[in-house]
Amino acid sequence: xKVSSQSPYRNPxxxxxxxxxxxxxxxxxxxxxxxxxxxxxxxxxxxxxxxSWLFIFRKLFAIRQAGRRRRNSSATSGAAAT
Numbered sequence: 807x808k809v810s811s812q813s814p815y816r817n818p819x820x821x822x823x824x825x826x827x828x829x830x831x832x833x834x835x836x837x838x839x840x841x842x843x844x845x846x847x848x849x850x851x852x853x854x855x856x857x858s859w860l861f862i863f864r865k866l867f868a869i870r871q872a873g874r875r876r877r878n879s880s881a882t883s884g885a886a887a888t
Contacts, residue, residue: 837848 837845
């Protein structure tokens with residue numbers, strides 16, 4: 807009698823999308839199978855995260871620009887004083 811390596815019963819806690827070929831599909835299936843409220847919360851978190859990174863980069867560019875202006879103004883004022 808030959809015993810197969812695969813069980814006829816599927817584990818309900820194991821994702822059918824989680825395989826070696828495409829492991830990213832498990833995350834996608836978690837999102838698509840979530841309730842509407844959970845999907846809205848995830849979307850809100852994604853938008854707020856994007857806005858946070860936007861503010862961080864805008865502040866970084868503003869600080870760099872202020873440093874360049876300070877260096878340029880000190881170089882021109884130092885040259886004019888001599």
